[in-house]
Amino acid sequence: MSASELLAYLAGNTWAVFVAVLFFGASIFVHELGHFLAARRRGVKVARFSIGFGPKIVSWKGKDGVEYCLSWLPLGGYVALPQLADMRAIEGDSDEPAENLPPITYSTKLIVFAAGAVFNVIFAFLLASVLWFVGQPAIKEEQTTKVGFVRQTIETSQGHPAPGPAHTAGLRAGDTILKVDGKTVRTFEDIAQTVALGSGRQRETGRRKVTIAYEREGRSETVDVFPLLVGSEQFRDIGLEPAAKVMIAGVQPGTPAEEAGLKFRDTVVAIDGQPVGYVGFISDYLRGNGGKAVKLDLLRDGQPQALTVTPRLVVDPETKQEVHRLGVSLRGSFTMQTLRTPPWELIGQVTVRTWRTLVSLVSPASDIGLNNLSGPIGIANGVRTLARLDFRLVLWFVVLINVNLAIFNLLPIPVLDGGHMTFATIAKLRGKALPVNFIAATQSVFIILLFSMIIYVSFFDVRRIVRDVKADAQAREAVEQQKQKAAEQPPEPGKP
DSSP, X not given: OOHHHHHHHHHTTHHHHHHHHHHXXXXXXXXXXXHHHHXXXXXXXXXXXXXXXXXXXXXXXXXXXXXXXXXXXXXXXXXXXXXXXXXXXXXXXXXXXXXXXXXXXXXXXXXXXXXXXXXXXXHHHHHHHHHHHHOEEEEGGGSSXXXXXEXXXXXXXXXXXXXXXXXXXXXXXXXXXXXXXXEEOOSHHHHHHHXXXXXXXXXXXXXXXXXXXXXXXXXXEEEEEOOEEETTTTEEEOOEEOOOEEEEEEEOTTSHHHHHTOOTTOEEEEETTEEOOSTTHHHHHHHTTTTOOEEEEEEETTEEXXXXXXXXXXXXXXXXXXXXXXXXXXXXXXXEEEEOOOHHHHXXXXXXXXXXHHHHHHOTTSSOOGGGSOOHHHHHHHHHHHHHHOHHHHHHHHHHHHHHHHHHHTSSOTTXXXXXXXXXXXXXXHTSOOOHHHHHHHHHHHHHHHHHHHHHHHXXXXXXXXXXXXXXXXXXXXXXXXXXXXXXXXXXXXXX
C-alpha cells in the first residue's frame, strides 16, 4: 500500500480520526491533571505541564509559574516535579534545581504519584456511568455461553486445516460453557478471550491446553482441550461459535457462485443438509469435501431456494495455499441489543481483562507477546474504527484505555509512577535517599526500553492498519462490482 492510499484512507475518516485524537489526548490529560492537582494541593513545586514529549509545539508561562506545553511526540505526557523525581532526561531542566527546593514527605510522594492513576479511574467511572445511562450496543447471540456450533476443522495461522480442538474433545452444540481454566465466563467474548490469554500446557508434551467446565443435559462435565493458533495475530482458539445467520455479502464475478445464481443478501441455511451457523462453516466444510459439488439451501427474500455449486480450486492470496472456494464473501447476521451495565461492574470487568492480559504477557507458557499489544497508534486506530460503528462503543473503549493506563502506570517499573513509588518506598525503608546517579542511570535505561517498546508495538499497529486498509479497499471494490453488474443486468419481466 502506498503512502497516498494511506493518506486517502485517513482523509476519508476525518471525523473518526478527530475523535481518536480527542479521546486519547483526553485520557493523557486526565492522568497528568491528577498529578498536577495533587502536587499543587500538597505544596509540591510544579515546573512544567506537558501533553506529549520532545520539542515543544507551543508553550506559555502561567501566572502560577508553571510552564504549559504541547509537544510533538504524542506518546503520553508529563508533569515535571523536580522535588519528587529526577526526570531531566525526558522532561528537560527545571528553572529551579531540585537541591534548592525543600524535601518532600514520603506520604506526599505516594499521593502525587498515585493521583494520575486515580484520576484515570475516576474518568473511566464517569464515562461508564454515561454508558450505563445511554446503553452499550452488543450482539445478542454472543451474550450467552451456550454453544451454537462446534467447528469440525479450523484453519491454523499457517493456513493449514486441522481438526477442531473442541470437536475432538467431544464438545457439541447445545453445551453451556461454565468455566475456562477455572475462570467463570458470562459471554462468548469471555470464552474467546480467556482461551486466547491462556498459558496452560500439557506437562508431558508441552501442548497448549485449556480446561473447559461445561453443562450438558443438566450434568456438569470437565474436559481438557488442546487449542491451536489461528489468524494473523496467532491467538489460541478451540473452534466454538455462537449461533448466527450467515448472509452473502458479495458474489465475485466469473466464479462458481455467480454461475450457479447466488445473489447478494442470500441467507445460507445449510450446505449438503448440514446447518450453517457461523461464517467460517462453509470454508471449513469445503476443505474436507474434495472439490465435489455441494447443495446450498438458501433464503432469498424470505423464500426458500436450493442451488448446486461446484467449488473451484484457487490459491489463497494470504496463505498461498490451494483451497476450494465458491467465490462469495460472507458475513454473520446478528441481532443487536442494548446492555446497561452498572459502572462499577464494567470497571471490574475491564480491570480483570487488563490484569489477565498482563499475566499472560509475562508468562513464558502463553502465546501473547508484545507484538499483540497496541501503542498510541493502535489505540487511536481502535477509537477511529469504533467511532465509525457506534459512538457508544468509543465510550466503552475509552473506559478500557483509562483502566489500562491506571494499571500500567502503577507497575513497579522505573519511569512509570509505580517505579517512582517503589524508589520512594525503598528510600523510606533504608532511611536515606537512593544515590542520585543510580536513579538517573536506571531511569535512562528504562526510558530507552519504554520508547523502544512503543516503537516496536507501533510497527505492528501500522501493519494492522495497512491490512485494514486493504480489506476495506477489497470490500469497496466488491460492492462496486455488484452495483455495476446490477446496472448491466436487464430487469426481470414484470419488474422495473
